[in-house]
Amino acid sequence: MKSRLVPFVGLALLAAVFVLASWQQMRRTRERTDPGVREIHLGHFMIHAGMREGLDEVIAAYENLNPGVRVKQDAVPLRAWSAWQRAQWAGGTTPDIMQIGKDTGDLELGRYYLALSPWVESPNPYNRGTPLEGIPWRDTFVDGLSGGTGYSAALGDSYGIPSQVNTLRLFYNRSLLRAVTGRDKPPATFAALLEVGRAAQAWSADRAGEGAGPDGRRAIVPLAASGPYAGFLFDFLSQSFTGELARPFTPSRTLRPEMTDVARAALEGRWSLDDPPVRRLLEAWAEVAALCPPGYLTQEREDAQFTFVTGRSLFLVAGSWDNAGVLQEAGFPVGVARFPFPGRGEGYWGEFSSGPYSEANAGFGAELAVARTSAHPELAIDFLRYLTSYEASRRLTIRSRRLPAIVGVPVPEEMEPFLPRTDGAAAGFSVVMNGLPGGNTALLMKQQFYRLVNRGGEPGDGAAAVETFVAAVRPGWEPALRRDLARATQARLPTLRAADVRVAFAATDERTATGERAERIAELREAMLDQEAGWYQLREAP
Structure with missing residues (x-):
């Protein structure tokens, strides 16, 4: 009898889901x-924990100020984001406001989102009565909207509005650190970090199998790191070692080397994997990798965070955006510190380092753009103004436990360790070549990263791992660079065509005053010429 009912139960569940979906669609249609x-x-x-709740608070306050307006969040898991995003673009159903930064390049920005120059030069009206009153909206952001994913140098315009600053930090278990070292102060130098990590391994080996809990009676790993976050950390470590290498091949002298310039310089023989600073960098990473659990490259963010909050690791590499979740889940006192990158002249590891690099150009998060297909673009922009106002940013910072991107917004004392370091050396480049179009070089190196670990367990044994890694990468290195540069050359053409159209449109835009129009055309032409020069340089790559 039960077996006969099983198909009907399934049909009933399917019908219930259909009715619920239909009701929700009807409700949304009625609202619209x-x-x-x-x-x-x-x-x-x-x-992540805290962010949706923080947005809910800001949205409630905005709706209270604007009766008859509703703002709905469409939160999508990161793993599904790229496919969902492209489906919205293709179907013309892009939400009015959309987060950018994941698979959104110049071409996508220009095609699917509004250029924001007509709005960002005017003061934010929601800043009345605050320290930012009367200041152009653009200048209320810590970078003046000149960086991040939201600004396109190729198109000469801003498309995204950031609300947060992101930094990478070292979280640590205070109780466990005290049990291992006798103190709860984190290591201040790279050498000290490696020393504490080895001490944690020895401490753990002595207590393996002695029970569970974050009180020092469980076998632990020194450093919990997932594949993506380990990639972030390697890039930042790389920037500490390659600052001096990067200066000669930064044509614009902005101290921000483009990855295409770095790739061309490698093919021209101006730097290589055999350069002492690069070798020392790879050796340093072999030492860091030896502190991570086996298979760390295949782990996701959630895996590493779970290892840490359950008391099974001493340190955790995570971002400021993870802060609320870590503090919420950890059952022990948590400390936060900057990762101790090697300082200039700091013994063996500082021999080729240009020193801890400046985080003045720290990455921006929660960058939001307005869809071209939005039925209410002015309303969407008005909400972004409110979201990035002084008061709303202060509220969001407290609730989300993230750093604000707005000038002068105070942060709680607990957030101060996440503030970007504004002094320090100019950053170098990523030896893994992250950010180079095509991704062939990055894929080649990441496929061999498992070789880059100090398996000997003694200081200095990482040099052998470096030799193995470089030998595995070398045969495919130049071919991968050439494929990536060819892809970069090809990818720049649609952007150049889009820039041509934008210049032509600006020249005929009667909504803009004559003087402003001429200034805008000059800006766009300058951006276009810069992109054309870069394209010709790419064509001449060896």
Whole structure:
């Protein structure tokens, strides 16, 4: 009898899901067609603890100020984001406001999102009565909207509005650190970090199998790191070692080397994997990797964080965006410190380092753009103004436990360790070549990264791992660089065509005053000429 009912149970569940989906669709349609209600949607992948709750608070305050307006969050897991994003683009159903930064290049910015120059030069009206009153919206951001994914140098315009600054930090278990070292102060130098890590391994080996819990009676790993975050950490470590190498091949002298310039310099023989600073960098990473659990490159962010919050690792590499989740889940006192990158002249590891690099150009998070297909673009921009106002940013900072991107917004004392370091040396480049179009070189190196670990367990044994790694990478190194540069050359053409169209449109835009129009055309032409020069340089790559 039960077996006969099983198909009907399945059909009943299917019918229930269909009815629920239909009801939700009807409700949304009714809301959209209600002449007294204007609704905008915010699509994002910020599902970390604290962020959605913080946005809810800001949205509630905005709706209270603007009766008849509804703002809905469409939160999508990061793993599903790329496919979902492309489906929205293709179907013309992009939410009014969309997070950018994941698979959004110049071409996508220009095609699917509004250029924001008509709005960012005017003061943010929601800053009245605050220290930012009367200041152009652009200048209320710590970088003046000149960096991050939201600004396109190729298109000469800003497309994204950031609300947060992101930094990478070293979280540590205070109780466990005291048990291992007798103190709860984190290591201040790279050499000290390696020493504490080895001490934790020895401490763990002595106590393996002695029970469980974060009180020092469980076998632990020194450093919990996932594949993606380990990649971030390697890039930052790389920037500490390659600052001096990068200066000769930064044509614009901005101290921000483009990855295409770095790749061309490698093919021209101006730097290589055999250069002493690069070898020392790889050796340093072999030492760091020896502190991580086996298979760390295949782990996801959640895996590493779970290892840490359950008391099975001493340190955790994570971002400021993870802060709320870590503090919420950990059952022990948590400390936060800057990762101790090697300082100039700091013994063996500082011999080729240009010193801890400046984080003045730290990455921006929660960058939001307005869709071209939005039914309410002015309303979407108005909400972004409110979201990035002084008061709303202060509220979001407290609730989300993330750093604000707005000038002068105070941060809670607990957030101060996450503040970007504004002094220090100019950063170098990523030896893994992250950010180079095509991704062939990065893939080649990441496939061999498992070789880059000090298996000997003694200081200095990492040099053998470096030899093995370089020998495995070398045969495919130059071919991969050439494929990536060819891809970069090809990818720049659609952007150049889009820039041509933008210049032509600006020249005929009667909505802009004559003087402003001429200034805008000059800006666009300058950006276009810069991109054309870069394209010709790429064509001449060896």
